[in-house]
Amino acid sequence: MKRNELAGGIFVTLLFAVILATPFAGGSSYHLSIGISLLQYAVMATAWALFSGPTRYVSLATGSFFGIGAYTVAVLGDFLPWPAVLCVALLIGLALALLVGLATLRLSGVYFVIFSFGLSEMIRQLVSWYEVNITKTSARYIFLDITQQQIYWQLAALLALVLAVGWWIGRSRLGTALRLIGEDEVVAAHVGIDTTRVKLALFAISSAFMSVTGAIMAPRWTYIDPSIAFNANISFQVLIMALFGGASRLFGPIAGVIPLVLMIEYLSTNFPNHFSILIGAIFMIIVYFIPDGILGTISARRPRASQPPLAAKAPRTGAAS
Amino acid sequence: MFLDLLISGLTLGGLYALVAMGLTLQCGVARIMNLSYGEFLIASAFLAYLLTSKLQINPVAALLLIVPLGFVVSWLVYRVLMLPLVRRSKAGASLDVDSILATFGLLFVLQGMMLVSFGGNYVSYSFLSFPVHIAGTQVAANRLLVFVFAVVLGGTTYLLMKNTRTGTAVRAVAAAPNFAPLVGINVLMISTLAFALGGAMVSASGVLISMFLPFSATMGVLFTMKALVIVIMGGVGNLKGCLVAGLLLGFTEATVARLVDPGLTIAANYALFLLVLLFLPNGLYGKAAR
Amino acid sequence: MSALLEVNGLRKAFGGHVAVDGLTFVLWPGEIVGLLGPNGSGKTTAINMISGSLLPDKGSIRIHGQEICGKKPHRIAAMGIARTFQLVRVASGMTAVDNVVAALAFVGPRLTGSAAEVRAVALLSQLGLGERLHTIAGDLTYIDQKRLELARALALDPQVLLLDEWLAGLNPAELLEGIALIQSLRTSGIAVLMVEHVMDAVRALCDRCVVMAAGKLIADGHTDAVLSRPDVRRAYLGEDDEEKVDA
Numbered sequence: 001m002k003r004n005e006l007a008g009g010i011f012v013t014l015l016f017a018v019i020l021a022t023p024f025a026g027g028s029s030y031h032l033s034i035g036i037s038l039l040q041y042a043v044m045a046t047a048w049a050l051f052s053g054p055t056r057y058v059s060l061a062t063g064s065f066f067g068i069g070a071y072t073v074a075v076l077g078d079f080l081p082w083p084a085v086l087c088v089a090l091l092i093g094l095a096l097a098l099l100v101g102l103a104t105l106r107l108s109g110v111y112f113v114i115f116s117f118g119l120s121e122m123i124r125q126l127v128s129w130y131e132v133n134i135t136k137t138s139a140r141y142i143f144l145d146i147t148q149q150q151i152y153w154q155l156a157a158l159l160a161l162v163l164a165v166g167w168w169i170g171r172s173r174l175g176t177a178l179r180l181i182g183e184d185e186v187v188a189a190h191v192g193i194d195t196t197r198v199k200l201a202l203f204a205i206s207s208a209f210m211s212v213t214g215a216i217m218a219p220r221w222t223y224i225d226p227s228i229a230f231n232a233n234i235s236f237q238v239l240i241m242a243l244f245g246g247a248s249r250l251f252g253p254i255a256g257v258i259p260l261v262l263m264i265e266y267l268s269t270n271f272p273n274h275f276s277i278l279i280g281a282i283f284m285i286i287v288y289f290i291p292d293g294i295l296g297t298i299s300a301r302r303p304r305a306s307q308p309p310l311a312a313k314a315p316r317t318g319a320a321s
Numbered sequence: 322m323f324l325d326l327l328i329s330g331l332t333l334g335g336l337y338a339l340v341a342m343g344l345t346l347q348c349g350v351a352r353i354m355n356l357s358y359g360e361f362l363i364a365s366a367f368l369a370y371l372l373t374s375k376l377q378i379n380p381v382a383a384l385l386l387i388v389p390l391g392f393v394v395s396w397l398v399y400r401v402l403m404l405p406l407v408r409r410s411k412a413g414a415s416l417d418v419d420s421i422l423a424t425f426g427l428l429f430v431l432q433g434m435m436l437v438s439f440g441g442n443y444v445s446y447s448f449l450s451f452p453v454h455i456a457g458t459q460v461a462a463n464r465l466l467v468f469v470f471a472v473v474l475g476g477t478t479y480l481l482m483k484n485t486r487t488g489t490a491v492r493a494v495a496a497a498p499n500f501a502p503l504v505g506i507n508v509l510m511i512s513t514l515a516f517a518l519g520g521a522m523v524s525a526s527g528v529l530i531s532m533f534l535p536f537s538a539t540m541g542v543l544f545t546m547k548a549l550v551i552v553i554m555g556g557v558g559n560l561k562g563c564l565v566a567g568l569l570l571g572f573t574e575a576t577v578a579r580l581v582d583p584g585l586t587i588a589a590n591y592a593l594f595l596l597v598l599l600f601l602p603n604g605l606y607g608k609a610a611r
Numbered sequence: 612m613s614a615l616l617e618v619n620g621l622r623k624a625f626g627g628h629v630a631v632d633g634l635t636f637v638l639w640p641g642e643i644v645g646l647l648g649p650n651g652s653g654k655t656t657a658i659n660m661i662s663g664s665l666l667p668d669k670g671s672i673r674i675h676g677q678e679i680c681g682k683k684p685h686r687i688a689a690m691g692i693a694r695t696f697q698l699v700r701v702a703s704g705m706t707a708v709d710n711v712v713a714a715l716a717f718v719g720p721r722l723t724g725s726a727a728e729v730r731a732v733a734l735l736s737q738l739g740l741g742e743r744l745h746t747i748a749g750d751l752t753y754i755d756q757k758r759l760e761l762a763r764a765l766a767l768d769p770q771v772l773l774l775d776e777w778l779a780g781l782n783p784a785e786l787l788e789g790i791a792l793i794q795s796l797r798t799s800g801i802a803v804l805m806v807e808h809v810m811d812a813v814r815a816l817c818d819r820c821v822v823m824a825a826g827k828l829i830a831d832g833h834t835d836a837v838l839s840r841p842d843v844r845r846a847y848l849g850e851d852d853e854e855k856v857d858a
Contacts, residue, residue: 056418058418058421058422060425103595103599104595107598109417109418110354110417110421111553111598113354113421114354114546114549114550114553115591115594115595117356117542117545117546117549118542118546118549118550118587118591121542121543121546121587122587122588122590122591125584125585125586125587125588126585126588128584129582129584129585129588132584133582133584173716173717173723176712176713176716177716177717179702179705179713180702180705180713183702183703183704183705184700184701184702184703186664186684186696186700187700187701187702187763189663189683189684189685189688190662190663190664190684190685190688190693190694191685191688191713191714191717191718191763191766191767192685192688192689192717192718192719192767193685193717194683194685195685232542236425236429239422239425243422273436273437274433274437275433276429276430276432276433276436277429277430277433277434277437278433279429279433280426280427280428280429280430280431280432280433281426281430283422283425283426283429284402284423284426284427284430287419287422287423287426288405288406288423
């Protein structure tokens with residue numbers, strides 16, 4: 001345990017040394033842009049793993065929360081001071097997570113995955129409808145005076161925060177509860193853990209980070225509409241990175257983010273039309289050939305995917321009694 | 322007006338039921354949560370479009386070509402891509418998660434291929450697009466044809482499941498996969514068959530849909546979503562449940578589109594989904610009951 | 612002194628099949644009560660309802676006079692009821708010690724940190740797992756996993772312990788050990804309700820027996836008296852020829 005902590009500590013120190021140094025290293029704004037990409041995905045992948053790692057509920061909803069955060073900026077960016085906008089994005093992300101979580105986390109994991117799969121589409125449709133019928137706007141423009149550098153620093157701070165939160169959770173009773181839920185949810189319930197509440201809490205925290213990330217990134221777009229904001233690619237990419245690096249360790253996702261962001265950058269510049277095919281193929285390669293170290297953390301022996309919900313459970317009997 | 326709604330709901334629901342039937346076979350029997358399902362549907366639609374517009378082949382004839390093709394392709398997909406996962410999970414519960422992840426990747430590959438080949442624009446062709454008068458209201462002939470086909474195909478599949486030995490074996494594997502081998506059922510064979518059959522059904526659906534709906538390379542996800550909702554609502558592996566849930570979804574959508582706003586159909590889908598699960602956590606019919 | 616656990620008119624039906632019908636009995640502190648009956652009589656369903664895994668259709672379950680019927684398992688655990696499972700369930704990726712440490716954190720003594728470790732080690736040693744504290748639970752033998760499950764249940768500092776066929780599948784030597792372990796629980800004042808088929812253990816351990824058949828209660832009394840009743844014998848011999856109910 002102690003050696004792991006030491007290794008973790010060294011890694012974090014090095015990581016942040018690099019992060020802090022990069023803007024001053026005299027690179028071009030292209031390098032800063034890559035840095036922003038790396039930070040953005042580092043935050044989201046780490047946040048994703050906070051929830052989906054221990055509970056083994058695969059969330060495909062990252063894009064929904066990112067989009068909500070971005071859209072909040074589009075709507076409120078001109079009316080509120082920047083910190084307030086970020087707060088609102090956070091709160092909206094929390095609210096959405098609680099709503100979705102309350103509706104789906106009591107059910108088995110598969111239902112949650114499927115619901116999260118289509119969530120972006122649904123939100124996109126709802127927001128479009130709202131914009132067309134209520135606010136009567138078709139698109140929004142963001143003209144905020146925020147520089148690349150500022151975005152970079154905000155993301156760096158957010159990364160520090162998410163790592164700190166993850167570390168703290170790991171050491172707390174919440175972390176113990178999470179681990180036990182991931183091992184065997186029935187056992188967890190019977191030692192006094194309110195499994196729904198724990199899952200909900202983690203899902204909310206994780207989603208809040210994603211919303212804020214979306215909000216921070218929003219000023220990079222000048223034009224935004226629902227189909228731009230709510231993008232399935234983000235959900236997919238965050239998923240790949242977290243799984244590739246390892247969703248069961250705090251720094252695992254970051255380890256997956258660094259190579260994959262760079263690869264994606266390379267692929268999207270050189271093969272823009274074939275991007276989807278390539279990224280899909282890479283993911284499938286990961287799923288098939290790097291299984292245990294990666295998927296072992298997600299595919300449990302008895303995942304919730306096959307367990308019926310508590311109230312309707314048939315008696316677990318080898319012989320009927 | 323009510324009759325209008327009834328007919329819309331019926332045709333839409335019937336189609337949805339057909340689409341979902343294939344997926345329920347793949348999920349319930351082969352135990353593959355196929356997130357790329359909708360891509361197969363759209364691919365079939367594109368194929369039908371090519372055959373119709375470039376080779377002047379009648380879409381109904383295209384069905385005869387594309388459905389067996391869908392069967393074969395899905396057979397190969399199962400054997401090449403899914404079998405390793407089945408073996409790895411030892412047919413245990415982790416197959417659900419593994420198959421979701423793998424098919425999620427497949428989704429992007431397939432969608433990417435279609436985007437490269439056809440671009441992102443909507444595509445359609447005209448076929449039997451004249452109105453037919455039924456019971457005082459008008460229905461597009463192509464929609465009617467689609468409905469008839471859906472009933473015939475779905476009905477045939479259902480009857481096959483009920484009345485043939487293989488069909489019984491399929492239902493056995495859906496209901497009790499661990500015990501089916503004990504009565505001499507080759508679960509692997511049956512799973513492959515079910516997956517391929519699901520592929521055939523989704524291909525049929527794709528061709529049928531292309532007859533009246535404009536489609537694009539990115540629409541697959543939408544159909545996958547709806548199919549998943551229907552499969553879960555009706556009970557995974559349950560063909561009859563598909564029919565009921567499909568009709569329910571079709572009616573809900575038609576009603577919402579007509580009476581509330583066509584821009585809220587997905588939200589309505591999800592609301593229905595959640596409502597059903599709230600009160601019936603195992604779907605309308607529970608697991609693989611018939 | 613009022614009863615520790617009171618079960619009244621408990622009923623559960625699955626579709627058309629009534630698994631438990633009008634079950635009524637009480638548990639007093641320090642008792643070991645056997646819950647017997649042939650296969651299909653509703654015993655595990657009853658246990659599942661008491662522990663909260665199943666929602667009863669009707670009836671009441673009270674611990675210390677407080678109603679727990681219909682509550683979620685984690686609330687019931689907090690109110691002093693612990694259980695083991697018919698098919699042993701442990702956190703197979705965690706060590707034995709970590710399994711118990713986790714169980715100590717949420718109800719009962721609510722221990723964390725080194726206090727929890729100390730208590731976990733004590734419990735595990737008491738149950739014969741002192742040599743295998745840091746073995747991964749998934750690598751333990753069957754009997755050791757059962758011991759671990761018991762340790763986890765005891766970690767909650769329960770007042771009522773529900774054992775679902777805990778002695779099943781043990782060889783004679785292990786059976787003797789298992790019986791001794793459960794005997795040792797008497798001193799702590801815990802009431803034990805054990806679903807059991809192993810009659811030797813029932814005779815050795817249980818003060819009282821509650822017998823179910825086809826969902827209904829057919830006997831409730833001292834072990835010897837109950838086991839020599841003709842209707843109890845009929846219920847067993849008629850359906851299950853594993854049990855030797857000798858004269």
